[in-house]
Amino acid sequence: MTAPTRLSWTDVRDEIRLRILNRTFAPGDKLPRDNDLAGEFGCARTTVHRAMQDLSRNGLVERRRKGGTHVRSDPVTRATFDIPITRLEVEQRGSKYGYQLISRATATTPTSVMRRFGIPHPDRMLHVKALHLADDQPYILEDRWIDTDTTPEILNVDLTRDSANEWLVHNKPYSRVEVQFSAINADKETAEHMAVKTGDALLVIERTTWVESNPITTVLSITAPGYHVSARN
Amino acid sequence: MTAPTRLSWTDVRDEIRLRILNRTFAPGDKLPRDNDLAGEFGCARTTVHRAMQDLSRNGLVERRRKGGTHVRSDPVTRATFDIPITRLEVEQRGSKYGYQLISRATATTPTSVMRRFGIPHPDRMLHVKALHLADDQPYILEDRWIDTDTTPEILNVDLTRDSANEWLVHNKPYSRVEVQFSAINADKETAEHMAVKTGDALLVIERTTWVESNPITTVLSITAPGYHVSARN
DNA sequence: AAGTGGTCTAGACCACCTT
DNA sequence: AGGTGGTCTAGACCACTTG
Secondary structure, eight states: OOOOOOOOHHHHHHHHHHHHHHTSSOTTOBOOOHHHHHHHHTSOHHHHHHHHHHHHHTTSEEEETTTEEEEOSSOOEEEEEEEOOHHHHHHHTTOOEEEEEEEEEEEEOOHHHHHHHTOSSOOEEEEEEEEEEETTEEEEEEEEEEOTTTOGGGGGSOTTTSOHHHHHHHHOOOSEEEEEEEEEEOOHHHHHHHTSOTTOEEEEEEEEEEETTEEEEEEEEEEOTTOOEEEEO | OOOOOOOOHHHHHHHHHHHHHHTSSOTTOBOOOHHHHHHHHTSOHHHHHHHHHHHHHTTSEEEETTTEEEEOSSOOEEEEEEEOOHHHHHHHTTOOEEEEEEEEEEEEOOHHHHHHHTOSSOOEEEEEEEEEEETTEEEEEEEEEEOTTTOGGGGGSOTTTSOHHHHHHHHOOOSEEEEEEEEEEOOHHHHHHHTSOTTOEEEEEEEEEEETTEEEEEEEEEEOTTOOEEEEO
16 A cells, blocks of 8 residues: 655645646636645645645636635736846857947936836936947847936946946846836837848847836847747746 | 834845845855744744745745855846736727637648647647737737647637637646747738738747647737737746 | 635754755 | 755634625
């Protein structure tokens, strides 16, 4: 006889997910209480709780106090991605990393930047444009604004040598980030920087970070043709 | 005198994150053991553990058994996004949803699809092209392959009425998904379907799903101009 | 008002990795 | 081989939300 091995929370999660696939628990259905499932599985409620948390985090199930747990009838595709430091990304591809500062100036934030930060009034910030290269080819063109109230040290950084991307990543952890993906046709100036034809489709990554609701930086990264971002659950 | 309120794991997380911001724990540093931090904070180790899990999940810290916990010296930007059912997305914008089947045929998978699924040999699958509309304007053009071994029921679905997107979401939960973002210039055929000019930049979302390593579907969604995907941590 | 999920504790054992 | 994070248990109390 085989000794009943102790269940892990992933086992419980997989079993519940299986039942959702099975239609034992159909979309919209209310699942048993954590406690009851714990009884059925012969494990502690905490274990069921963790399993449920994972299913909830992945959008398969919805939980509400007192309301119980329901199978989502309109599940969403939920996935997570990483955006590393650009230099490391390039080096990891086995390419030679290069960097060029294009411009650096203090200026008043345009409305687009105010909107991204969610601030109501214009502010003086540091505006930096720079180009990242892979094997001497343009890789990412970044257009960045940095809040000099929250990050005054950036004014003393030699941005002709080190990219703001790298300095910030190493020196200014954030607590909140928003990222947005879109596509643009290269305008004339962009095309020149990126060594592509005017009108070429480029993936754009817009990234804004805060520390406790205080703006740090927002950057518009225009990527080279063929660039893509991968995510998974 | 104020009674010392019990610490929650988010308090612990915030405190540790603050120390990382402070440089009390600098990039690359080894953090104290969970147990020691628990002692310092006067809470259970489990509470510190959860705080650390969260920081680890957000890429700020790295944990290894025996190795301990280290502040990541090369933190990544990590964020999560949702992609809802297209119909709901359109309706949530306050627009009228429309749907048109363009083509439906069983065919042999091209190498691009084999690559996406990670399968070594070609297979017969259902190939569907369809257009989603918002207020009668093209919104998303989807080019989808569905594995009829894992999802034979799809062959009996009237895809002229219901989109494969919706049917699958409601009837075929997945256990694994991969998503990829890129940008393309509209070719002539795409431009016609999307009512844009040939060459216009469009954001492309490629999504592939599996149930326990068995392919379900892979879809290339070509989005209308101005479409964007938002993510956050 | 009561039921359900959310969290905390204290203790134990396990699994993985580095030394 | 030993140290660290990972997980499980059992019990308790809390917080939210719905009936």
